[in-house]
Amino acid sequence: MIQVLAFYLFATLAILSAVLVIMSRNPVHSVLWLILAFFNAAGLMVLAGAEFIAMLLVIVYVGAVAVLFLFVVMMLDIDFAELRAGFVRNFPLGMLIALVLLAELVFGIGAWRAGSIDLAPAGATEAAPMAASNIAAIGQVLYGKYLFLFESAGIILLVAMVGAIVLTHRDRKDTRPQNISKQNRRRPQDATVNMRPEIGEGVQL
């Protein structure tokens, strides 16, 4: 009973906040509704028994991606009238994307109903039965059956990250960054001199 109630609560809120993402006039409000949609999706995952995925959804999307998103949207100075002006021009493109998404959803559900396929190479170790805890089961699958795919995905992400840093990094000459080890190595005798100059002579530094 409680589960059914919770499901309808999460599902309704998810759809409602997803609609409000595109309906609200203020982009910051849009991002906040998006965060609520992520949150409700995480709630649905918990109900489906995938608590590990739910927590990852909250940590990665709500905790990191959406924060940066909010950051950027808040910093931008957006002219709302200008945004709305392009609506008619962009409408066909939007419809096309919506159609593609709908078709993919239909294909996906159709393929799911037709039964699963086996992507693993022959001779790979079998996944642990789902009776084990969620994290253990996912670990068995990722680091057992799909080890090669998982590791190569990790390498690709690393390369992408290094690439992004290399592309955006510029070596500025006009900044004076603090060198902490150099500061710590500095001793009083390096910086001060004890002198007794003659009257009227001054000091050469």
Add this chain to the structure above:
Amino acid sequence: MTQTFVNWGMTYDWAWFVATIAGILLIALPLMLAVAMIIYADRKIWAAMALRRGPNVVGPFGLLQSFADGLKVFLQETIIPSAANKGLFLIAPIITFTVALMAWAVIPFNSGAVLADINVGLLYVLAISSLGVYGVVIAGWASNSKYPFFSAMRAAAQMISYEVSIGFILICVVLWAGSFNLNAIVEAQRGAGLGIVNGFWFNLLLFPMWVMFLISSMAETARAPFDLTEAESELVAGYQTEYSSMSFALYWLGEYANVLLMCALNATLFWGGWLPPLEIEFLYWIPGFVWLCLKILFFFFIFSWVKATVPRYRYDQLMRLGWKVFLPLSLLFVVLVSGWLMFTRYG
């Protein structure tokens, strides 16, 4: 607790529901009292280190100071700036306060005495603590004012930076304990040090992790010396500048509830949680709840001590510490810990 309600003649569903509500109240209400007293303790410790007396007028030894402050704040007028985004302006402190209470659901107070005994307890703590930044960022933006906005930007960058290294530190603990469940992590610390010391801190690989976790938790809760989000010399009062009355009090309470939570996590993850410090029979006569509270108070004293003695970091130093010192170090220790465990336990 569910079983008690079932025995009273409820169906299991309703018994579970009522037991959960009762559990939430059992944690949240004493926590609020603890927060009020810990604010008093913080001021007293801080005063003692500055050779002052601290609050000593309201009640015996000034014990009722926090309640007097609460009453005063409650009776004040709530001022909403006319340029503010009203809805978000009011929601922001509620988010901070709620999130500060939510994470307590998975902290074990005694063997099995935990509201939500879930498999992914530690991930839940990480997920909830990553939400804390929203209260600050939304407040900064909704105030529509210069200094709160600067503070919100600082807070967002600061919390994300330190969450990364906290994540790696927690991975070390999880690897050693072999579980994400906080109760199982506490149990794994029973006699972890030479069979007599309870706690992961008595371990050459995990002790540096604990030191880093302590510093990171100060940065995560924006306590001094990392309180750049409310640096009064630069940003007035940071994101709280436009807040008054109860909406300000919610930030205040939420902040201290967060500090207590971080102290509880320090105790639970590295110092044996509700276990007594040493694995000796007669120490178990004292209930586990008391041991946990003592440990939380000990860590809170460290937090206050640091606040009273260490000058504030500069912003670039804060970022340097997070990204250039803690991140590589914690990554190195993940490799060391997993290598050591592979060599000794699973090899």
